[in-house]
Amino acid sequence: MKSPVRKKPFFSCMAALMLMMSGAALAVDAVDLSQSPEVSGVQENMRIPKEQDRMALNYVNQPPMIPHSIDGYQVTTNTNRCLACHGVEHYRNTGAPRISPTHFMDSDGKVLSGVAPRRYFCLQCHVPQADAAPIVDNTFEPSKGFGK
Ligand code: HEC
Ligand code: HEC
Numbered sequence: 001m002k003s004p005v006r007k008k009p010f011f012s013c014m015a016a017l018m019l020m021m022s023g024a025a026l027a028v029d030a031v032d033l034s035q036s037p038e039v040s041g042v043q044e045n046m047r048i049p050k051e052q053d054r055m056a057l058n059y060v061n062q063p064p065m066i067p068h069s070i071d072g073y074q075v076t077t078n079t080n081r082c083l084a085c086h087g088v089e090h091y092r093n094t095g096a097p098r099i100s101p102t103h104f105m106d107s108d109g110k111v112l113s114g115v116a117p118r119r120y121f122c123l124q125c126h127v128p129q130a131d132a133a134p135i136v137d138n139t140f141e142p143s144k145g146f147g148k
Contacts, residue, residue, distance in 0.1 A: 058147045059143040099115065
């Protein structure tokens with residue numbers, strides 16, 4: 001009878017422990033990741049341009065970066081704002097670059113008639129760029145001939 005009541009303190013202890021552990025993980029390598037936009041949200045002084053030139057690729061098969069603001073664009077199970085411009089049905093009217101044939105291929109290499117589920121959430125791979133100082137140094141060099 002008592003067991004549901006007894007469980008509670010255990011779970012709140014676990015929750016507190018998990019919180020502490022995730023806090024520790026955020027402080028890894030003495031970099032304060034709580035300042036990272038992924039954690040703290042986009043700061044006001046961080047400018048994401050509404051429109052910019054298409055950005056150079058840095059390596060073969062890189063998902064191109066998004067050269068426009070995506071403020072308020074929803075991608076949910078019911079609606080995909082990106083496809084409303086980039087989808088095959090719409091790209092000729094919107095002038096947006098059409099998604100490539102690779103986006104119709106499922107993980108078994110089968111070509112589907114619609115966008116493959118693994119390509120549906122565009123922002124997993126395509127990201128806009130903010131004018132922000134990186135919090136961790138990056139020594140990446142573009143592949144030969146790329147990045148220009
Ligand atoms: C209102 C129409 C519209 C919507 C909505 C839209 N885009 Fe775009 N997108 C464009 C246009 C137009 C361009 C081309 C801009 C240019 O060439 O300067 C573009 C360019 C891009 C590119 C660059 C392609 C390349 O080859 O460099 C990517 C990637 C992209 N969009 C992804 C997205 C994603 C992801 C979303 C949803 C979050 C989205 N777009 C929503 C119109 C749209
Ligand atoms: C799993 C990663 C991934 C996802 C998810 C994804 N893309 Fe891509 N996308 C890529 C890669 C990689 C390329 C470049 C090579 C290629 O075309 O496959 C690309 C290319 C593009 C291009 C440029 C096509 C061209 O011919 O230049 C557009 C536009 C684009 N994607 C839009 C989208 C939209 C819209 C979505 C969401 C419906 C989306 N992508 C989802 C990885 C992804």
